[in-house]
Amino acid sequence: MMSAAEDSYRKGTSLHEAGDFAGALAAFDVSLLTTPHVAAVHYGRGNALAMLRRLDEAVESYARCLAFEPGHAPALYNQATALAQLQRWQDALAALNCIVAKFPTMADAWNNRAGVLQALGRSEEALDNTMRVLQLRPSDPRALYNAGIMLLALKRFDEAEQILARALKIDPNHGDILGCLATAALRACNWETVERLLPRLFLAIQDGSATVPPLTLLALSDDPLLQRRCAELTTRRSLADTELGDAVIAPMAIRAYQHDKIRIGYLSSDFRDHPVAAQVVGLLERHDRARFEVIGLSTGRGDDSAMHRRIVKACDRFFNIGHIGSRDAAALIHKAEIDILVDLNGQTMGWRPAILKFRPAPVIATYLGYAGTTGAGFVDYIIGDAHVTPFELGPAITEKIVQLPGSFWPSDTVLPEPEGVSRAEVGLPADAFVFCCFNSNHKIRPQMFDVWARVLRSVPGSVLWLRDGMPAMNARFRNEAAARGIDAHRIHFAGRMESFARHLGRQAQADLFLDTHPYNAHATASDALWAGLPLLTLRGQSFVSRVSAGLLANAGLDELVASTAGEYENIALSLARDRSRLSDIRRRLASARGTLFDMDRLVGGIEAAYLEMQARARRGESPAAFQAGGE
Secondary structure, three states: OOHHHHHHHHHHHHHHHOOOHHHHHHHHHHHHHHOOOOHHHHHHHHHHHHHOOOHHHHHHHHHHHHHHOOOOHHHHHHHHHHHHHOOOHHHHHHHHHHHHHHOOOOHHHHHHHHHHHHHOOOHHHHHHHHHHHHHHOOOOHHHHHHHHHHHHHOOOHHHHHHHHHHHHHHOOOOHHHHHHHHHHHHHOOOHHHHHHHHHHHHHHHHHOOOOOOHHHHHHHOOOHHHHHHHHHHHHHHHHHOOOOOOOOOOOOOOOOOOOOOEEEEEEEOOOOOOHHHHHHHHHHHHOOOOOEEEEEEEOOOOOOOHHHHHHHHHOOEEEEOOOOOHHHHHHHHHHOOOOEEEEOOOOOOOOOHHHHHOOOOOEEEEEOOOOOOOOOOOOOEEEEEOOOOOHHHHHHOOOEEEEEOOOOOOOOOOOOOOOOOOHHHHOOOOOOOEEEEOOOHHHOOHHHHHHHHHHHHHOOOOEEEEEOOOHHHHHHHHHHHHHOOOOHHHEEEEOOOOOHHHHHHHHOOOOEEEOOOOOOOOHHHHHHHHOOOOEEEEOOOOHHHOHHHHHHHHOOOHHHEEOOHHHHHHHHHHHHHOHHHHHHHHHHHHHOHHHHOOHHHHHHHHHHHHHHHHHHHHOOOOOOOEEOOOO
8 A cells, every 4th residue: 555545544444433434435535546456445435335324335345345355254244234234135145145155153144144034034044044143152142132033933932932031131121132022922922921021111112222013012002102102113223224224315206296197006015825915905906097007016025826916917017126125126116106105014024114214206105004103204194094093093193194984994805705614623512602713812912811711701611712823822821711710621722724715614603703902803803704703892092903893883883892891791791691682793794794895985985095195295285184085
């Protein structure tokens, strides 16, 4: 290195250490004017760019460093980190493959490779990589935490709980571990652990010291303000792990377009064999093509399922953008001149908030995938109805509320009819009153199970039919029943059926669906009502605890909606003791099917909402809450 260039390099290094990353970048650029072939300068420049969140440029600088010094381990590692922050997962994996091949004892590289594999949906391989980290650093709380996340993804809930408890013991102030431990215990239906963690968990959300998966909180709290706080923290954390960080981003789409047809872009990671796809496909198919163009934007993994093919066919244009970074995905959306971008994920697995933060469309709305606020200030609207999102819920929602007429809930227009199934086939007693709950078992909370146990005690010979879980989970439910004075043999479990039609058909063998609280049945409620099974729900304060109530109100069955746990218990008992009344409800439910599953009305309502959103955008108005018209 010539002396002037060396001085500039040293100055850049000092400025970087002092936190002046812009100054460091300028110094490295001066050094490169006379020493363009020195790997160390390109490496320092890459580090400065990375700290300035100019990650694409950082990746290029690291590549130049590696061109001159292929074995430069820190450049390889930092390049892989930048690629992961750009969500260029395949490129990040390729870089990490080089690192672990050359440096098999670099624990951080194995750890990051595990995270990338997890993002690619390769959870088994991700777990294997994390175990390599733990071989090198057995007490590394971050590696233990990552192993817990991967075990959760693999539905090995008890193992996840054990390893996360170990991580929290090592690092008790790690808020992410606390949230994931609560998630693992919840999913394992280990109520003792969950209840012990709750006070600490709620306090940590309030003071911002923990990020908790919002889906976990929905099952634990009916407090909509706490749900908002949780969502905001998680969104902020999600963005911090990307190229955006806390940066203020200039919107890509500044003003509304003037297209003859409104271009609706549906963004989802779940355009596959998934409940969201099953619910939304009928909407995509029935949009009025004279007024709307439908564009599918898939951020999920490849899928050749029949549902995926049907989704693609239902769209006028379809883009797979899961393999590209958020900036590039947003640029593609912007280039397509989408008028209204509709996020179908919300705070669920696979959500890409960084895409939305680039504001690639003049209007952004969230719908269906998550029953609550995204906590993202860059999402304009949340689409619900008067039941699930009353306007008084506004302070708990970062988006502006849009209420559809009737129900916000879409359904497949070609659902199969229930196929006949006998009680003997599914192992139920012939003459018993059968209470059932086919919700995911983690939604069952001990307070609601107390109510169910009292109902079972008051209805001799009745049984409770739950979704079949892991053996340990099933054993817990039977033990909890026994602790409440209920013979464990009165708890039955429903395994998987060979077809959806038979799953619907077996529901006719139950007498009453007992809904969970605060996380209601959603798709499960829709399925039960389609099958003709009456459902009893407890309406709460938040979006997630009001979905079943909205469905029942739309079917004219408000008498199945309770406002308190005591009222819920009394309704369950009265229906179990009055079979004629229950039969009458079944008849009314059957006759209300057309109203409850009226996709023409749903499509008309949501199109009216889109027209209003577009009109407001064209007038230059800020988003505001409104009730959509349309039939």
